[in-house]
Amino acid sequence: MPRGGARVLVVGATGEIGTLAVRALDRRHCRTALAGRDRRRLADLAAGTGSPARGMDAYDLQGCSGLAAWAAAALGGLDGVLVTVGVAAFGPAARVSDAAAEHLLTVNALCPMAVLRGAAPVVGDGGFLAAVTGAVVDAPLTGTADYAASKAALACWLGVLARELRRRRVAVVDARFPHLDTGFGARAVEGSPPPLPRPGDPAAAVSALLDRLLAPAAPATPLWRPGPAEQTC
Template sequence: MKIEGARILVPGATGAIGSGLAERLHQRGAHIAIAGRDGAALAWLAGVLGEVPARLFDAYDLNACADTVTWANETLNGLDAVVVCVGVAGFGPVETVGDAVAEHLVTVNALAPMAFLRAALPLVPRGGAVAAVTGIVVDATPAGMADYTASKAALAFWLSSVRREQRRKGVNVLDLRLDHVESGFAQRAVVGNPPAMPRGQSVQEAVDKVMEALEGAALNGASHGSEKP
């Protein structure tokens, strides 16, 4: 998959990383479709990018996630890649988080990305890619972030298994395990306050790593995935 001319769906395009990625892909000549839950931000981004196709969705509606992939495939006349940048943070000791919040974290951080990529797998051709952002928490397993970490780890292990399934078909399955990003994401947590953390990478640095992963998948051949960008 070469970035220029590739047909790429970016769910979560109204977030900091998703919008930065959409802009970079557009600059590099990709044909993109964007999706997000913030209608005003989505309309603004679509306009900035030359009125690219845009669609609203709610990550809690898994059918809407899958339908968004179908829509993008029809709108772009095919799909070469889907890069999911959907996510929500949550902090606090497990006894303070509660089951409802834990369910929300798992749905948004794991089940929604899975729904997007599950719908994309029959459509993406050999040499294409499906990808999702997980995070360094999968490896670090920090205290005070158990439910958030568990949701991201569920997605990471799912991607690892799917990568093995897709080797014969030749679709790259990418786990974008980014370091902490200074995007304001942690400050928008659904519960709790983020712990003190060292300064992270910038959004543009994170986008650089995602682009490297996508381009590396293309260079390394369709049978190889990537655990980290």
């Protein structure tokens, strides 16, 4: 993968972490293709970075799996994909609605899986396929059962994909961010978050993740957690 000028698709580009990633990639002289749901914020971000952009919705799984081919055509090839799409819902497991549970699994698991499934044959050898899961996979709090289960499903899938793509030296990265100061929990479709630790700095977390994704030789482990310096909560 070319380190300077890497061609990267960011899916969920209009969210807080997605937008931070797009801007940081731009500062690192990478070329980005942007996919996001919020059309106005997507157009603003595309105008600011000069990137090609495409609308997407997590429920359009076929459209999600076609994003990498679109990005490769727009950028003349593809070196990496970062998926930051996600949504929360909270509450005791016995009380979370079936509709919210279905929504979490669609947005947090099926959508990223469809994006990366479509990207696997498109991304160049030595490139990366990454998605944000969260520390909740390792240590789910009470009141997060369905959110944690949706992220754990994605984490499990990423672990298998990593082994399947090892021969091509494609780094499949499961980014297990801690709680970050983006207001994510307040946008939950149902319920309120349980007491959480002091949130970390999202810009620092994104920067550390990009260091990892754009590193010349990707470590063998697919899991990525911030190092002690970035673990701010």
